[in-house]
Amino acid sequence: xxxIRIENLTKKYKDVVAVDNLSLTILKGELFSLLGVNGxxxxxxxxxxxxxxKADSGDAxxxxxxxxxxxxxxxxxxxxxxxxxxxxxxxxVRENLELICGIYGFPKxxxxxxxxxxxxLLGLDSVINKKAAKLSGGYKRRLSIALALISEPEILFLDxxxxxxxxxxxxxxxxxxxxxxxxxxxxxxxxxxxxxxxxSSRIAIMKSGKLLICDTAEKIKEYAKTENFxxxxxxxxxxxxx
Amino acid sequence: MKMLAFMGRNxxxxxxxxxxxxxxxxxxxxxxxxxSAIQANIPVSLFEIQHLSPxxxxxxxxxxxxxxxxIISKDRTSAFLQRLYTTPMKPLDFILGYxxxxxxxxxxxxxxxxxxxxILGLKMNVNILLSVIxxxxxxxxxxxxxxxxxxxFNDKQVGGICGALLTNLSAWLSxxxxxxxxxxxTFKTIADLLPFIHTVxxxxxxxxxxxxxxxxxxxxxxGYGITFLVVAVFFFIRQMKKQ
Numbered sequence: 001x002x003x004i005r006i007e008n009l010t011k012k013y014k015d016v017v018a019v020d021n022l023s024l025t026i027l028k029g030e031l032f033s034l035l036g037v038n039g040x041x042x043x044x045x046x047x048x049x050x051x052x053x054k055a056d057s058g059d060a061x062x063x064x065x066x067x068x069x070x071x072x073x074x075x076x077x078x079x080x081x082x083x084x085x086x087x088x089x090x091x092x093v094r095e096n097l098e099l100i101c102g103i104y105g106f107p108k109x110x111x112x113x114x115x116x117x118x119x120x121l122l123g124l125d126s127v128i129n130k131k132a133a134k135l136s137g138g139y140k141r142r143l144s145i146a147l148a149l150i151s152e153p154e155i156l157f158l159d160x161x162x163x164x165x166x167x168x169x170x171x172x173x174x175x176x177x178x179x180x181x182x183x184x185x186x187x188x189x190x191x192x193x194x195x196x197x198x199x200s201s202r203i204a205i206m207k208s209g210k211l212l213i214c215d216t217a218e219k220i221k222e223y224a225k226t227e228n229f230x231x232x233x234x235x236x237x238x239x240x241x242x
Numbered sequence: 243m244k245m246l247a248f249m250g251r252n253x254x255x256x257x258x259x260x261x262x263x264x265x266x267x268x269x270x271x272x273x274x275x276x277x278s279a280i281q282a283n284i285p286v287s288l289f290e291i292q293h294l295s296p297x298x299x300x301x302x303x304x305x306x307x308x309x310x311x312x313i314i315s316k317d318r319t320s321a322f323l324q325r326l327y328t329t330p331m332k333p334l335d336f337i338l339g340y341x342x343x344x345x346x347x348x349x350x351x352x353x354x355x356x357x358x359x360x361i362l363g364l365k366m367n368v369n370i371l372l373s374v375i376x377x378x379x380x381x382x383x384x385x386x387x388x389x390x391x392x393x394x395f396n397d398k399q400v401g402g403i404c405g406a407l408l409t410n411l412s413a414w415l416s417x418x419x420x421x422x423x424x425x426x427x428t429f430k431t432i433a434d435l436l437p438f439i440h441t442v443x444x445x446x447x448x449x450x451x452x453x454x455x456x457x458x459x460x461x462x463x464x465g466y467g468i469t470f471l472v473v474a475v476f477f478f479i480r481q482m483k484k485q
Contacts, residue, residue, distance in 0.1 A: 050328045072330060080328045084321035088251055090258040095251075102247025103329050131258075147325065 003028040003155055003185040004049065008058035011044050011209075018044040020209035021058070026202075031177070031186045033196040036206035037237060042189040043083070045206070046157050049187070050080050063154055079153035083160045085140040086147075089133035093124055093143055096132055097150055104151045118146040122176060138169030145176065155185045162195060174199060193230040207237050244331050248339035255313055256343060262309050266347065270302035270355055278362045288421060295359035296373060296445030297418030299352045303381055303441070304412040306344050306351075307388040308404040314340055314392025315400045318481070333479050340392075341385050348381035349374060373449045376456070379463045380441040386470035393477040416442045437466035 047053035101111035224232035281289035416438035440462035447456035
């Protein structure tokens with residue numbers, strides 16, 4: 001069953017075509033990765049899908065709701081964890097989580113239940129009363145994802161979730177993301193090839209706003225005639241894969 | 243509900259920043275005590291407590307512009323606002339959520355200022371209470387300026403524009419530190435056309451019980467306040483759509 005259907009989505013910034021006639025389908029419960037070099041159009045695609053940027057033409061349907069005509073309905077079923085950690089620095093971890101519950105209008109009982117759930121899921125118990133500004137990079141990322149998950153989204157956008165993290169923090173976050181796989185639909189953008197390969201159900205590679213390929217990591221490697229996913233990515237982006 | 247949750251967050255962010263407390267409350271208090279000490283040694287009519295305290299109460303408001311601009315610009319640059327734009331929050335929730343928490347801080351700031359003035363010899367009467375109430379239109383003007391600067395500039399620019407330029411403009415063109423009549427000419431014309439002197443003169447007139455004199459200044463303050471607010475809302479929504 002499809003979670004996202006993108007139909008000929010296009011976005012131009014002056015003379016630059018950031019996303020060019022993009023069409024693809026993402027299934028419910030999939031962990032779908034968007035890959036591409038800088039300027040490929042990944043972030044613009046996510047911004048259009050999360051109703052932050054208006055498309056110039058085309059449309060996308062998130063669980064059947066149009067991003068062009070039903071933005072409020074789309075916003076009620078999605079959550080975004082931006083590239084920057086995007087937390088309230090002088091609020092504690094608990095207060096940050098309670099803030100999002102307040103914005104979604106959860107009653108007190110549900111708020112307490114959801115906060116406890118996210119603390120357990122993201123392993124935030126040791127820092128629950130710490131101000132967000134004082135957290136390490138890894139914990140800030142966990143909090144960022146917890147803030148996105150607490151609103152019970154059907155579709156979650158993770159924009160470079162492990163950017164700048166050390167190896168251990170990244171491995172911890174991978175475990176958390178893996179645990180979410182199948183429960184909600186996740187769209188992930190990353191520059192780390194091994195991350196996309198390890199986590200994704202399917203991967204789309206973009207260049208200059210265009211979709212080059214969309215398949216499983218194995219099929220992409222087969223297509224590029226290599227055993228190494230990073231090499232496959234390079235070949236496809238350079239246009240060397242036949 | 244959404245707006246209340248956001249308001250609560252902004253109040254905590256503002257009150258938990260030690261720099262805000264130091265500048266918002268500490269600096270005006272230090273000024274009032276320092277200038278009163280100077281006045282005690284070298285009497286200057288401008289620094290008599292009846293004349294000085296309304297000016298200091300208004301000068302403290304210029305820091306509110308810095309506070310509101312800083313929190314908005316930091317929320318923009320840290321992508322916290324981008325996160326909230328993908329929630330069901332509406333533009334009005336953001337604008338009221340940023341504006342309303344600063345009003346009680348402005349009232350508290352002016353109460354602290356007048357309490358200090360009473361300690362330094364200001365006669366206690368009902369006009370002090372009215373001065374505190376009528377600080378609200380001036381506070382709205384300064385908060386709207388903060389909303390405008392926060393929507394237009396990043397946090398580094400806000401530090402320069404609101405922290406340095408605006409506090410200086412507000413100090414030089416308000417008649418708090420020297421009598422603008424004595425400078426006269428173009429300087430006085432410019433000062434009269436800008437809102438800063440009117441915010442101070444309104445406070446002085448109310449504290450002295452001269453409400454007829456306060457009224458024309460109130461129209462200036464309200465006129466500028468509403469204009470700044472409308473422009474600020476326009477630019478806030480514009481940057482929201484730009485996201």
